[in-house]
Amino acid sequence: MGVRRLSAADRIYSTVNYTLLLIFCLTALYPFIYFLALSFNDGYDAMKGGIYFLPRVGTLENYTKAFKNPHIINSFFISVSRTFIVTVGSVILTALLAYGLSRKGLPGRRYIVFFFFFTTLFSGGLIPTFILYRELHILDTYWVLVLPSLYSFFNAIIMKTFFDGIPGGLSESARIDGASELSVFARIILPLSMPVMATIALFVGVGIWNDWFTGQFFIQNENLQPAATFLNKMISEASFQSMTGSSSGSSIKNMNEAQMQLRGVTPEALRMTFVIIITAPIICVYPFLQKYFVKGVLVGSLKE
Amino acid sequence: MTAKVARGKVLPSKKNKTWATVWNFRHIYLFMLPAIIWYLVFCYYPMYGILIAFKDFKYNLGILGSPWEGFRYFKQFLSDSSFYSVLYNTLSISALKLLFGFPAPLILALMLNGVMSGKFKRIFQTISYLPHFVSWVVVVTLMQKILSPNVGLINDIRDHMGMEPIFFMGMPSLFYPLVIISDIWKGVGWGSIIYLAALTNIDPHLYEAAEMDGAGRWSKLFKITLPTLTPTIGILLIFSLSGVLNAGFDQIWLMQTPATLSVSEILDTYVLKTGIQQGQFAYSTAIGLFKSFISLILIVAVNKVSKKVSDVSLW
DSSP: OOOOSOOHHHHHHHHHHHHHHHHHHHHHHHHHHHHHHHHTBOHHHHTTOOOSSSOSSBOSHHHHHHHHOHHHHHHHHHHHHHHHHHHHHHHHHHHHHHHHHHOTTOTTHHHHHHHHHHHHHOOOOHHHHHHHHHHTTOTTSTHHHHGGGSOOHHHHHHHHHHHHTSOHHHHHHHHHTTOOHHHHIIIIIHHHTHHHHHHHHHHHHHHHHHOOHHHHHSOOOGGGOOHHHHHHHHHHHHHHHHHHSOOOSHHHHHHHHHHHTTTTSOHHHHHHHHHHHHHHHHHHHHHHHHHHHHHHHHHHHSOO | OHHHHTTTOOOOSHHHHHHHHHHHTHHHHHHHHHHHHHHIIIIIHHHHGGGGGGBOOOGGGHHHHSOBOTTHHHHHHHTOHHHHHHHHHHHHHHHHIIIIITHHHHHHHHHHHTOOOHHHHHHHHHHHHGGGGSOHHHHHHHHHHHTOTTTOHHHHHHHHTTOOOOOGGGOHHHHHHHHHHHHHHHHHHHHHHHHHHHHHTSOHHHHHHHHHTTOOHHHHIIIIIHHHHHHHHHHHHHHHHHTTTOOOHHHHHHHOOGGGHHHHOOHHHHHHIIIIITOOHHHHHHHHHHHHHHHHHHHHHHHHHHHHHHSOOOO
């Protein structure tokens, strides 16, 4: 804003502003630093407390034990494969839908848009959805981890708005040259839409990576549990045990079994480590996509 | 438009013309077909399943075959005192989130806007988004550890200062503050994106002109900045108001402990417990339907009012 000299009031304002922002950013970042320090620290030593920024008795034991634990590894790979399949599938299918919605002159377009939009206003709710999954026989199968997450109207609208911004002449001339709809879509629209594809991929990917609900209530098979669900079972198991001092139930038995293989590593340290393992992929990805998704959120918020 | 699209074909009647246009777009419909099927199965079929709320649902009889019960389950929950405490908790949590959580992103955006250096601004922003990308499971794990009575960070510090440890997550009186703080912590950075974008659209000349007229920091804020943001604030407020029965399932479910149930049971967690965990499908569906229906009315009403008053509307 072309400010050359700062007045005293401005300087005070700036200082307060920067300080508050700095404090906020530290609180946003610090829990992860704390967990990072604990995950690299010996579990029994950590029980004495007093670790804030750096490990006191450094060890990689927690990580080697975590990566040897069959339940952790399995749930991690369930999450990885599920995230990959849903992200790729969802981006392609949503793009096809959004491309359709963005085509001007499409007969019945208004009705089709309403057909999709209505589902954001009103939904069947939990129990009818549960019964649907049961009738489709996808409860307790890998399908339930994948199928219900393929579409989101919100994402389709973000993509549609992006496609609307692509000059119609480009695809029109290709069509006149005899290109099929599919090749127009694949050769012209998609290459021009990489930013929005990246944004949607991030949204879908993060959402599915973080989803614990599906694994918790629609999956019973321990071998199909996604990482977020497994982490939740680890923490609820811990609070259950600390409250009652006893343990029972199948998932809890399983947890004890998992912990038995971890002699020398405290369950607490293992949880910290698992939190880091589950968070690391996201922390590595999102800063690079930031400039895209900031735009994506904006486009999505501006309805036609 | 239609004439242009249906190029090259001589079409006698208007009706045939429409079908010809449809035929021209056949590939586009094919592109959307998976979506239409998916929405019919995963969104519309559960809507039909709502009938369960009016039936004595038995698996072996199916949805249509089960005997009708009319409004029995609605009467049941409307005469159940625990339903009112659940409704009260839901509304309290939503109201508190609206009161404290709604202005937070706006304030953060205004603060970030006051940062002169572009580099710092970007770093602050990137860090502020971080919690948004982390699962509630992780956030609650972080909270449980940091607030844990045995060597959690906070109690560790309290111990150094000679204070008694507190079991934060197990105290009903602390449940709402923890819900609000963690909700703001997780969402404030992400929520500020929209405001920041609206802020960058303000013409700097406006500020310069105002300064020449002797406007100070606060009058610029109230006369230029906030009025520019009003439509954005309006849209977001509509969203928040219409979601007032959504107190935040993930967060609440993961944060609640048996000790805090009296204040932490909300409609969504109650539906899940009575439905999936206790198998009272009809009763639980009835409550779910009650919730969806009120939400639908709210969103339509709020949108209508907003359209009249401020010309801001979702559709």
